[in-house]
Amino acid sequence: MRRGLIEKNTPPEWNIRVLTDDDFQQYCDADGIIVREIQVEQPGLYMICDGAPTIFIDETLRGSERLFVAFHELAHHWMHPPGIQMFFGLAKIIELEADVVAICSLIPKSVLIHHWPSEIVELFGYSHWMIQFRCEIFDRYKI
Numbered sequence: 001m002r003r004g005l006i007e008k009n010t011p012p013e014w015n016i017r018v019l020t021d022d023d024f025q026q027y028c029d030a031d032g033i034i035v036r037e038i039q040v041e042q043p044g045l046y047m048i049c050d051g052a053p054t055i056f057i058d059e060t061l062r063g064s065e066r067l068f069v070a071f072h073e074l075a076h077h078w079m080h081p082p083g084i085q086m087f088f089g090l091a092k093i094i095e096l097e098a099d100v101v102a103i104c105s106l107i108p109k110s111v112l113i114h115h116w117p118s119e120i121v122e123l124f125g126y127s128h129w130m131i132q133f134r135c136e137i138f139d140r141y142k143i
Contacts, residue, residue: 001096003141009078010101015143018124019105024070028055033077035070044069046076053077064126068102075101100137107134109143 011027013019028035034052037059045056055073057066075098107130111120117131137143 001093001100001141003143005079006075006097006101006143010075014101015104015108016110017108018111019071019108021067021070023105024067024074027074031077033074044073046073064106064124064130068106068130071102071105072098099133100141100143103130103134103137104143106130109138112138 013023025035027033032053034049034054035057036054037057039060040056040058043058043061043065047054047056055070055077057069057073061069076094078101079097080094106124106126107120111124112134115123117135120126120131121128
């Protein structure tokens with residue numbers, strides 16, 4: 001995982017405070033990203049459509065699962081030009097980086113170090129897999 005790439009391309013408030021759907025919408029508006037919630041086979045998808053950056057989110061997703069996918073796809077816009085993994089064989093790294101951006105958007109370091117995992121679930125309603133994944137990212141990368 002390329003920590004420097006993540007820290008260089010995310011907004012200053014990333015991993016500092018909990019980012020919300022309003023933040024997601026503001027980032028997309030600022031970058032001219034079209035967001036479509038439709039029935040898709042994957043939870044989300046980022047691509048350039050007719051010259052415009054576009055994020056597709058599965059319309060059945062709700063709550064923190066939807067927001068995780070939204071920030072995951074936005075991370076691709078911030079850091080990964082479409083098609084790059086096909087040319088460089090970076091698919092696993094790219095997906096991990098997008099997951100790290102997404103999980104740290106929802107559970108920033110400040111929340112993680114000041115609350116027990118059970119408190120985070122109670123306060124924010126995040127699923128247990130999200131808490132576990134966030135703890136793993138903190139343990140491995142100190143992010």
